[in-house]
Amino acid sequence: MGATKTEHFTDRQNQLATLAKALGHPARVAILDYLLKVDVCICSDIVNELPLAQPTISQHLKELKNADLIKGNIEGNSICYCINEKELEVFQTYFTNITDKMKIKKSTCC
Amino acid sequence: MGATKTEHFTDRQNQLATLAKALGHPARVAILDYLLKVDVCICSDIVNELPLAQPTISQHLKELKNADLIKGNIEGNSICYCINEKELEVFQTYFTNITDKMKIKKSTCC
DNA sequence: AAAGTATATTGTAATATTGCAATATTAAAA
DNA sequence: TTTTAATATTGCAATATTACAATATACTTT
Numbered sequence: 001m002g003a004t005k006t007e008h009f010t011d012r013q014n015q016l017a018t019l020a021k022a023l024g025h026p027a028r029v030a031i032l033d034y035l036l037k038v039d040v041c042i043c044s045d046i047v048n049e050l051p052l053a054q055p056t057i058s059q060h061l062k063e064l065k066n067a068d069l070i071k072g073n074i075e076g077n078s079i080c081y082c083i084n085e086k087e088l089e090v091f092q093t094y095f096t097n098i099t100d101k102m103k104i105k106k107s108t109c110c
Numbered sequence: 111m112g113a114t115k116t117e118h119f120t121d122r123q124n125q126l127a128t129l130a131k132a133l134g135h136p137a138r139v140a141i142l143d144y145l146l147k148v149d150v151c152i153c154s155d156i157v158n159e160l161p162l163a164q165p166t167i168s169q170h171l172k173e174l175k176n177a178d179l180i181k182g183n184i185e186g187n188s189i190c191y192c193i194n195e196k197e198l199e200v201f202q203t204y205f206t207n208i209t210d211k212m213k214i215k216k217s218t219c220c
Numbered sequence: 221a222a223a224g225t226a227t228a229t230t231g232t233a234a235t236a237t238t239g240c241a242a243t244a245t246t247a248a249a250a
Numbered sequence: 251t252t253t254t255a256a257t258a259t260t261g262c263a264a265t266a267t268t269a270c271a272a273t274a275t276a277c278t279t280t
Contacts, residue, residue, distance in 0.1 A: 003235055004268065008161035009136035013143065021134030025238085026119035026127040033123065036211045044256060051118040056239050058258055063237095077247050078256055085212055092209050099202050101146045102195055113265055114238065135268085154226060166269050168228055173267095187277050188226055 012094070019091040022067030027052055027060050035070065035083050042078045122204070129201040132177030137162055137170050145180065145193050152188045 006014050023029060027050060034049055035041050043061065047054050061081060064070045068087040073080045116124050133139060137160060144159055145151050153171065157164050171191060174180045178197040183190045 004135060004137075005161065006136060009140055013136040013139040016139050017134055017136040020130045020132075020139075022130075024127055024131030024134040025114060026116060026123040027114075027238095029123040029126050029130075030119055032208065036208065036215060042256085047256090051115065052238095053240050054257075055241080055259080059238080062258085074247095076256095077249095083212060088209055088212060092205065095202065095205060098142065098146065099198055102193060102198060105146060137268095152226085157226090162268095163270050164227075165229080165271080169268080169270095172228085184277095186226095187279095 016091070016094045019067055019069070019087070019094075022063055022069055023091075025060065027057070028064055031057075031060060031064060032069070032083060035081060041081050042075070043072075043081060044078060046081070126201070126204045129177055129179070129197070129204075132174055132179055133201075135170065137167070138174055141167075141170060141174060142179070142193060145191060151191050152185070153182075153191060154188060156191070 009017075023032075030050055031046055034046060038045065043057070046061070047057050050057060052060075061070070061072070065072060068084055069091075070081050071084050073082070119127075133142075140160055141156055144156055148155065153167070156171070157167050160167060162170075171180070171182070175182060178194055179201075180191050181194050183192070
């Protein structure tokens with residue numbers, strides 16, 4: 001078969017996996033890094049910055065947008081992409097919960 | 111044409127992407143959830159807990175192990191899997207850096 | 221040693237992702 | 251209105267992932 005069996009997992013597990021998956025490519029990490037580094041964030045800048053062709057970057061931006069990790073505003077001719085703080089917080093919360101539990105839990109084995 | 115161009119990105123970007131990718135499947139999130147919930151962590155328990163066949167789970171465990179997010183100790187007949195706190199901290203650190211920068215950075219656009 | 225139990229590996233089909241050339245769309249500038 | 255610039259979409263080839271049946275391995279118990 002080959003397709004992920006999302007229906008068998010909880011909404012939280014699926015959402016966390018979706019967010020992680022969106023971060024799961026170095027180009028998309030690099031895009032987030034770049035959006036954090038610069039003040040102005042136009043797509044063509046990203047194309048110049050990264051070693052990938054324009055359609056490929058457009059695709060990665062689309063995936064980050066689908067995961068709601070970034071938002072894009074049309075600015076005349078070009079598009080201003082920004083990080084979506086809220087969704088990053090959702091991810092952060094999930095993730096912090098896991099690491100907090102980890103700290104509480106005494107390593108009883110391994 | 112089809113393979114990720116890892117060589118063009120920084121080690122940090124690649125490592126962060128690798129860790130995120132390992133978390134990027136609901137079954138693997140569920141495995142981590144389970145390892146956090148229970149005290150004893152035997153592979154067969156995971157097989158009973160999740161709605162996937164044994165070889166599929168074995169494969170997911172392998173991926174988590176490759177990403178160094180879990181470790182496995184042989185316990186006689188079975189294997190005791192545990193979360194690797196250290197690697198999770200690496201991920202946490204990367205991720206916290208991003209969200210911290212986010213908080214500092216004033217939203218100048220979007 | 222033979223049978224049973226737990227986990228891993230192999231092989232394979234279905235599906236998804238990655239990357240890009242070619243092309244389309246949209247808005248600004250000339 | 252033609253041209254230019256910025257971004258998106260389409261189509262396709264290469265590769266990767268997901269899932270599992272069948273089988274292999276390794277340890278335990280009988």
